[in-house]
Each structure stands twice: as C-alpha cells, then as structure tokens.
Amino acid sequence: MTEPDYFYRRYREGETEDDDYNVIVLSWGVFIEYRAGHVIETNIVPMAKFPGAMELTEEQIDQIEAIAVEGGVHSKEEMDALYQQFLRECGGNEPDR
Numbered sequence: 001m002t003e004p005d006y007f008y009r010r011y012r013e014g015e016t017e018d019d020d021y022n023v024i025v026l027s028w029g030v031f032i033e034y035r036a037g038h039v040i041e042t043n044i045v046p047m048a049k050f051p052g053a054m055e056l057t058e059e060q061i062d063q064i065e066a067i068a069v070e071g072g073v074h075s076k077e078e079m080d081a082l083y084q085q086f087l088r089e090c091g092g093n094e095p096d097r
Helices: 058-071 076-089
Strands: 007-012 021-026 029-034 039-041
Touching: 007 058, 021 058, 029 058
Parallel strands: none
Antiparallel strands: 007 021, 021 029, 029 039
16 A cells, blocks of 8 residues: 655744744644744654545644644743642652653
8 A cells, every 4th residue: 555645734824923834744744834943843643643544634634733733832941830830730749750
C-alpha cells in the first residue's frame, strides 16, 4: 500500500500581525509557522490519526488544527508556574521518575 503524501496550509490571523500563523499539515507531521518567524513542531502525526486516508477531509483538518492550536505555547516561566501548581494540587510530592 502506498503511504499518504499530502500537504495542507491554513492561514490564521492572530491578535497582532506577528501572531498571524499558518497551520501546516503534512502526512507525517503538523507545524505552526508564525509570521514573526518561529515554527512550532507538534507531535501530531496525521497518517497515524487517520490511517489509510490518502487525503484529509475538511473536518479532519479542522480536528488536527484544533488540537495543534489548542495546545498552545508556554514560556519557561509559565511552565514553571504550571509545575508548581501541579505540585500544590498533588500534595507537594514530586512524581516518581
């Protein structure tokens, strides 16, 4: 069976011009490319999410875009604050590693 090989790009406007972005969906990965120049690679693999699909429907692309964008991006400071909140909520104990 042939592997899927597709490419979709959707442009979205952000709150500022630098926040404008493209969601790029390839068969093997999803990226968010900001006008300001940075790119975020997600861990979404469309061909694994929709096995056997040689192309995606608009609904499938909508699902992928929602997952990619909803995840968001956090700075180190925001992640540290979220981790501290996690520790408070689980009784202050570090999880086993």
